[in-house]
Amino acid sequence: MANLIKPGDHSTQAADVQARLRALGIPVEDNAGWFGDSTTQAVRTFQQQRGILVDGIVGPSTWGELVGASRRLGDAILYLKQPPMRGDDVVLLQERLNALGFDAGRSDGIFGRATDSAVRAFQKEYGVAEDGMFGPRSHSALMGLRVDRQGTAAGLREELRRAERGGRGLGGAVVVIDPGHGGPDRGNPGTNGACEADLCWQLALQVAERLAAAGATARLTRTETEDPDNSERARRANQIGGEMFLSLHLNTYGEPTAEGSSTYYFSTSQAAQRLAEGIQGELVGLGLNNCRSHGRSYAVLKETRMPAVLIEPVFITNPDEAKRLHDREFLKALALAIVTGLERYYSDLT
């Protein structure tokens, strides 16, 4: 889909969007093909449900979610290909395989290598031709099975890694830092000429320095002049094989009074949630307002293969907070809080 489908449109594409929203149980009152207020509201509801950016416009990522949300397990043959297959049917497949003890990776709806291995292992164990194609025969074999095991393999694996490291702190860990925006993409502008891309870069360098002091290795997803898209950032992190992933951004709001810290994690990763909450606690400990940790489906959180957290330590649109970001000591304090959050993730083994 090349174009945006947006309010004011009157097109067959808008009608397609309306049909898909209705099929998902979201009411649309506008006439067929007319992208009016009701369609906009329905799109926003859908975006909210899926944890993606809520703007009431159907761009490529919302369209991808809509198509994926409409598919039921068994509708299509699922297998490993490039680019990977995505959708709610893949989520169901992963959940079911994980519940049976086949490690399909995180239930992120992306049919990647882990899901392929899990399908093959499942086929082998249940006497279906081991071809990695999840079609009708595998489907009926899978649906005929009771699912009663506790915990998922992906969650257990993340838990095991944490336990292995317990007591050693961050020593030897490889942590991927993702400074938001960059290059031609300057990010959101703040007050007093503050620039999100530059400030995220400065903060990333401080976090890297802090990590080195803790015996860890920091790797960045981009250079200062690059602006890779979010899937590319995730791909680079996976290639580096980091143990943790930290994406750094600054929050924005239409009112200058909004202030404080928020952290985000991919909703089905308990490890990432724990990490996000740990970092959140440390940031709030600096006296920053607590805007809490939230589950989100951002590409950098969803497509990375390690516990991943997106951090917005302050609002760039708040004049006081934007001003503090230019103070090196404040950046250092933020970096220390973030790295302390990481250390606590590995030391609190309860």
Ligand SMILES: [Zn+2]
């Ligand atoms: Zn940003």
